[in-house]
Amino acid sequence: MKLFLRGLKVADPNSEFNEQTVNIRIVDGKYEALGPAIEPSKSDQIIDLSECVAAPGFFDMNCFIGDPGLETKEEIETAAQAAVAGGYTGILNLSQKKSSIETKSKVDYILQKASRTMVDIIPAGAISKHHEGKDLTEMYDMQKAGALAFSDADQAIQDDGFMSRALQYAKGIQAKLLVYPENASIAGKSQIHESAHSILMGMKGIPAIAEELQIARDLCLAQYHDAPIHIQTISSAGSVALIKKAKKDGIKVTCEVAAHQLNYTEEINAGFDSHYKVKPPFREKADQKALIQGLKDGVIDIIVSQHRPHEIEFKKLEFEQAAYGIIGLQTTLHYALKAGLTSSLITEKLALNPRIILGLAIPKIQVEEFANIVCYHPTQTWEYSTARNYSKSANSPLLGQTLTGLVKTVVHNTKIYSYEQ
Missing domain, CATH: 3.20.20.140 (Metal-dependent hydrolases)
Incomplete structure (x- = not known):
């Protein structure tokens, strides 16, 4: 598993890159490299997350x-x-x-x-x-x-x-x-x-x-x-x-x-x-x-x-x-x-x-830490449709509405979620 996340603004006070815009490389469930100048390898899966926030x-x-x-x-x-x-x-x-x-x-x-x-x-x-x-x-x-x-x-x-x-x-x-x-x-x-x-x-x-x-x-x-x-x-x-x-x-x-x-x-x-x-x-x-x-x-x-x-x-x-x-x-x-x-x-x-x-361990967006990260766009909208509701129940007043704040990618160790258009 090799993943390259491009263009994220870090919102993690425990990270040395807090409030900086960086690229993140994740290999086998761990952060391998973070920084504004790092580049992907040929085998990386690249996800463009420009203007998104990265948080634990x-x-x-x-x-x-x-x-x-x-x-x-x-x-x-x-x-x-x-x-x-x-x-x-x-x-x-x-x-x-x-x-x-x-x-x-x-x-x-x-x-x-x-x-x-x-x-x-x-x-x-x-x-x-x-x-x-x-x-x-x-x-x-x-x-x-x-x-x-x-x-x-x-x-x-x-x-x-x-x-x-x-x-x-x-x-x-x-x-x-x-x-x-x-x-x-x-x-x-x-x-x-x-x-x-x-x-x-x-x-x-x-x-x-x-x-x-x-x-x-x-x-x-x-x-x-x-x-x-x-x-x-x-x-x-x-x-x-x-x-x-x-x-x-x-x-x-x-x-x-x-x-x-x-x-x-x-x-x-x-x-x-x-x-x-x-x-x-x-x-x-x-x-x-x-x-x-x-x-x-x-x-x-x-x-x-x-x-x-x-x-x-x-x-x-x-x-x-x-x-x-x-x-x-x-x-x-x-x-x-x-x-x-x-x-x-x-x-x-x-x-x-x-x-x-x-009393749980705190995830950190830091090299050598296990990946535990949410990447969201704070102003992008999305349709909370029946098809997009993943709960077994549907009792939300927001169902069918356009919402602000799109979760685009989540990585937890070696497992990945990506929002599909």
Whole structure:
């Protein structure tokens, strides 16, 4: 395997060529040469990537894959295809209530099946059995088998004592807990953001305080146990403020925002289109501004896809009956660029920080390193057609639209993805 990538601007702070335009030669899965003046050999496959950005391959920390158990939504193979088309070379596969990852055998199954794809797909085991927030799973056994973190995903842990014990146990085995912030007694069964807008729509809303109270509790417990904690998919200005203060106070907290939260606000729900039914809900413009600023200030550590595949029969329903969530592996880059994020910030939030949080090796665009690179054109458009959707599900509000930010080439060791016109 001999590959020559021409004309790339490097966006990798760990590379000596950061912010320089270079050519890259990859031989047998390793960077052999980088620089503005290097030339290809006769046997090289040459790919012209002029005006493209080169970054370490992205890593997603919030993705649902239905395999095993819910393969009609997404399989490991289809998730990998969608991921690499979106620039990802790694995914953290979260446990789901109806397909809970609670055993060593399930961790083994996911890792073995994923090894045949181009993407590192690593399972996150459940914190509680059946996501019920009552009994701890066998976290230690799953960790030894290869589970990288633990999460009940979109099921927030309500019992304070259980959450305290979970943090204490996870600290003892040096594991990271990823927790969803929602106080269920306040959120109830509401489905959109609580505001004057929800009143006009005639629907009960989920107040931001339901998220913020849960975050405040989890921060207090993390501080008490001196344990690390990762807060998933924050959505409000109040949440940003809480986490900003916690970081200043020395609490070991990291957090994330879903890419679609950077582009939509509550007004999008006025049409009762279930494609925009997500959890947490889209909130107000002030919240969105705080999220984007939180990314720029370093309060919010990462951007996630929050990939939630569903069959059409789960979304083509009245708004109140439809399932939550959208697919996002192929559209996260588009959302990040539309929000005005720079290439250096995209590298930090999509490629570097997720791996730092999870304790993974950081890919470097550097000679002798193994190739792990995404090459994307930040202004080129592409049609997100049904044929271009590689997920097994199609629940995206962007399907059929022209998107900005084209992933043209991904190289992961000796495996190559190239966008075909």
